[in-house]
Amino acid sequence: MNRILSLLIALVALWTSSIVSAQSYPTKPIRVIVPYQAGQGTDVATRYLAEHLGRALGQALVIENRAGAGGNIGAAEVARAAPDGYTLLMGTNGTHVLNQFLYPSMPFDPEKDFEPVALVSTFPMVILANPNAPYKTMADLLADAKARPDVVNVGLPSTTSRLVLELIQKQSGIVMRSVPYKGSGTSMTDLMGGQVLVAIDTASAARPFVASGKLKALAVTSLKDSALLPGTPPAAGEGLEGFQVIAWNGLYAPHGTPAAIIQKLNAEIAKILALPEARQRLLELGHEAAGGTPDNLARFARTERDKWGPLVKSAGMKLE
Numbered sequence: 010m011n012r013i014l015s016l017l018i019a020l021v022a023l024w025t026s027s028i029v030s031a032q033s034y035p036t037k038p039i040r041v042i043v044p045y046q047a048g049q050g051t052d053v054a055t056r057y058l059a060e061h062l063g064r065a066l067g068q069a070l071v072i073e074n075r076a077g078a079g080g081n082i083g084a085a086e087v088a089r090a091a092p093d094g095y096t097l098l099m100g101t102n103g104t105h106v107l108n109q110f111l112y113p114s115m116p117f118d119p120e121k122d123f124e125p126v127a128l129v130s131t132f133p134m135v136i137l138a139n140p141n142a143p144y145k146t147m148a149d150l151l152a153d154a155k156a157r158p159d160v161v162n163v164g165l166p167s168t169t170s171r172l173v174l175e176l177i178q179k180q181s182g183i184v185m186r187s188v189p190y191k192g193s194g195t196s197m198t199d200l201m202g203g204q205v206l207v208a209i210d211t212a213s214a215a216r217p218f219v220a221s222g223k224l225k226a227l228a229v230t231s232l233k234d235s236a237l238l239p240g241t242p243p244a245a246g247e248g249l250e251g252f253q254v255i256a257w258n259g260l261y262a263p264h265g266t267p268a269a270i271i272q273k274l275n276a277e278i279a280k281i282l283a284l285p286e287a288r289q290r291l292l293e294l295g296h297e298a299a300g301g302t303p304d305n306l307a308r309f310a311r312t313e314r315d316k317w318g319p320l321v322k323s324a325g326m327k328l329e
Contacts, residue, residue, distance in 0.1 A: 031269030035068040040096045041260075044083025044104055045167065046076045046192025050211030051258050054130050054296045055099040058260075058281065065277045070097075076191050078112070079168035079328065080104040085116035088123065092265035094274070098123070100261045103168035106313040110321040111168060111328045119314075124271050125306035126260040127278045130296035133231035134173050134254055135215045135238060137224045142206045147228040147247030150207060154183040162186040164208035166196040168328070169256045172317075173209045173230055175326050180249055200224060211256060212237040213295020230254040237295050257299070259306050271303055 041059055043052045052074060059070035075083030084104040090096035098104070105119040117123075136147060144150045154161045163185050165171045174187055188205050190196040193214040200208040201223050212235065218224040219238065228244040229235045232253045244252045260278065262271060279300055281287050288298040301309075 031267060031273050034094055034270050034273060035066055037095065038069040038071050039063075039066075039094070041070050041072050042083045042087050042096065042098050043072055043074050044076065044080035044098070044101075045074065046194050047074045048214070049166065049193040050132065050213035050256070050295055051099055051101055053213050053294050054258055054291065057290060057294060058129060058278070061281045061287065062274075062277055065280065079108050079171075081108055081112065081116055084119075087261065087263055088117035090263045092124075092263040092267075094262060094266055094270040096263065097126070097274075098261045099129070100259050101169070102255075102257050102313060105259065105261070105310050106317055107168050107172055107321065108328075109314075110318050111171075111326055113327065120307075120310070122264050123261040124264055124266045125303045125310070126262055126271055127275045127282075127303065128299040128301050128306045128309060129258045129260055129278070129282070130291055130299050131255055131257045132212050132237060132296050133229040133235050134169060134209055134256060135212050135219075135229050135241065136173075136177075136227045136244065137200060137208045137210060137215055137219070138227055139200055139203055139206055140222065140225055141203065142225070144207075144225070144227060147242070147244055147249070150227055151177075151181055151183060151248050154185050155181070158184045159186050161207060162188050162205045164188050164190055164196040164200055164205040164210075166190040166193045166208070166210055166214075169211075169254065170209040171328065172321070172326070173254050175324055176252065176254065176320075177244070177249065179324050180252065197224075211295060216295050236292060237297070257309075258296070259310070275303055 043055050045051050063070040080103045087098035109115050138144045163174055165187050193210055196208050199205050219226045226238050226241040228247050229241050232245050282298045282300040291298045
């Protein structure tokens with residue numbers, strides 16, 4: 010009986026300590042790891058959210074870019090971090106869905122090693138071309154690639170970009186030459202410089218270059234027109250029937266982070282994403298605001314894994 014009573018007292022003390030910790034949290038700056046290059050779509054959205062979340066919490070959110078291995082390097086760093094709420098990850102459909110099916114080994118378990126906080130935003134990908142490339146439409150690109158197998162080179166700055174190309178090739182039967190990049194910055198530079206004719210990237214990364222005429226947007230990967238790139242047709246209507254790939258960003262903490270801290274972060278993010286001016290600004294940055302509970306994000310990621318896992322495996326897609 011004494012042992013049971015001692016255990017109950019210990020559990021109550023732990024629970025009380027967690028509540029007190031959440032009430033005082035945060036007492037110092039919070040690191041937010043973005044597992045991609047600065048300037049990429051995920052980075053832009055994270056920096057906007059961090060600015061507002063930092064003000065709400067009374068502490069700065071310090072962004073650190075840890076690019077490489079399709080986001081695995083940065084995500085692994087967070088998975089190993091102390092579960093105290095002071096190291097967070099802006100995860101994506103790459104880190105938490107696709108990579109486990111694409112890489113022969115993973116430095117973390119996307120479900121067991123993290124606590125979901127909130128789904129932040131969603132967005133389609135876009136197929137881009139150098140203005141001097143002989144393509145006005147996605148159909149033009151497909152026709153050229155069919156006529157010249159394994160010649161048309163395509164810049165791929167992310168795991169999702171690679172998935173889009175693989176699905177295009179699988180569905181159309183064409184073969185293009187993939188050129189991997191560590192992030193959007195170098196990919197965009199090479200695309201504008203003509204080192205690659207085509208690239209696949211996020212709408213947020215592409216928007217300023219498309220608006221200035223430095224790049225051409227051939228198609229978006231949503232089933233319908235996207236408010237992120239008005240006037241750009243869906244790939245599904247350009248020779249790829251039913252084609253759809255949607256990317257997303259979700260905030261995560263290391264496994265074991267107190268639930269009270271997770272709930273505090275989620276509540277503040279929900280307030281920010283509910284603001285009309287925040288939703289509009291995210292749209293301008295190339296993101297559609299999302300939101301929801303931690304459980305919503307967990308279920309969404311599981312649904313995405315169930316959807317894409319079999320498809321990636323059937324396509325024989327592998328990355329080193």
